[in-house]
Amino acid sequence: MTAVYQEGVPSYDTVVRWKRSFHCGNTNLEDEPRSGRRSLVEEAGIVTQVEALILSDRCSTIEAIVHEISRSHGPVFDIIHDELHVTKVAVHWKPQLLTPVQKQQWMDVTKKLLQLCQDKKVEFFDCLITMDESWVYHYDPETKEMSKQWKHVDSPPPKKAKSQPSTGKVMLSVFWDRQGDIMTNNAQKGVTITGKYYWNLLRKLQEAIKKNLCEMLGKGVRLLHDNALAHATTLAASLGYEILLPSPFSPVLAPSNFFLFTQLMKPLRGKRFQDVISAVEDFLDSQNETFYNQGIQQLRHRGKCAALEGEYVED
CATH class of the missing domain: 1.10.10 (Arc Repressor Mutant, subunit A)
Structure with a gap:
């Protein structure tokens, strides 16, 4: 057998064992069942x-x-x-876990706001001013997605040292409407947003509206401000403003969160600034009316949180 089949033939001991089994009448070539x-x-x-x-x-x-x-x-x-x-x-991280009461409040505000958008349409947006705050850093590193580079199959992957945001940062407050930026304000690190601070912001906003948007005062200003506190609502009401968003933890309904700040941070990431506020103002001034109107109009399509019964919605 070795001379004919070369390699892979059974060993001599295996052949002897099969020969004895055949002589005993066992000609089955299948493996016998084992208990295992x-x-x-x-x-x-x-x-x-x-x-x-x-x-x-x-x-x-x-x-x-x-x-x-x-x-x-x-x-x-x-x-x-x-x-x-x-x-x-992996656990799905959320910025805030809302209580049942907060979820119901959020749903009520969402439905009311969406109803106003649909019913009054252009007139509603003509009187709408939205505002929010965000930290801007003198250096904010690029995200992993922004750092992606093209490479050939046989090229080594690019490498980059991991960076952290600088300690220098500024709290940016932006008031804007469908036509453009109305007013910006900045506070250095360590400043607390108190009732007095917010009152000064509203007074500055009042002067800016009188100077550039005096016709809005006659129609009635509607202020859309995420997470508006009690003092903010009271102060705004004393100036004749209508607060549209008293619900806490509702960034999904704040155009600054889902539109303006997202667009603003893209050109700032990965660059170092001595005066980051100047870079912010340059960006805001360079955008046309279509840009701001597009962000405000997106409010018409922000019904996800009502459909999800108040759960936090990611963009």
Whole structure:
């Protein structure tokens, strides 16, 4: 056999064992059934026990479960994936977990605001001023997405040292409407946004409206401000303004959050500024009326949080 078939032939001992088996009348060439090791799944209550451990601590590892039930890793893995059909995923982080009362308040505000957008249409937006604050850094590094580069298949991947935002930052407040930037204000790091600070902002806004948008005062100013506090509502009402967004934690309904600040930060990232406010003002002044109108008009399509019963919506 070795001379004919060369490699891969059975050994001499195997041939002798088969010859004896054939002489005894056993001509079956298939493997005989073996009892083997009992499957872990067949053990009574083991699947329920593994499921109970997972439900008691959803962050537990397979190694911890193996240690708890004194079994090997492979069978436990099979139970989790094949019997329980459970997989481990990362937690979905949200900026704020709202209470049921806050969710209901958010839904009510959303429906009211969307109804105003649809009913009064152009007239509603003519009297609307939106405002919010955001930190701007003298140096804000590029995001991982912004740092992507093209490369050939055989080229080494580009490398870049990880950077952190600078400690120097400014609190930027922007008041704007469908026509453009009305007023900006900045506060250095360490300044607290108090009732007095906000009152000064509203007085400055009043002067800016008188100077450039005096016809709006006759129609009635509607102020759309995310997370408006009680003192902000009172102060604005004393000037004859209508606060449209008293609901807390509602950035999804604030155009500055879902539009303006997103567009503003893109050209600033990855650059170092001695005077970042000048760069901000240059950006705001360079945008035309279409840019601002587009951001305000997006309010018509912000009904997601009502459809999701007040859950936080990511853009």
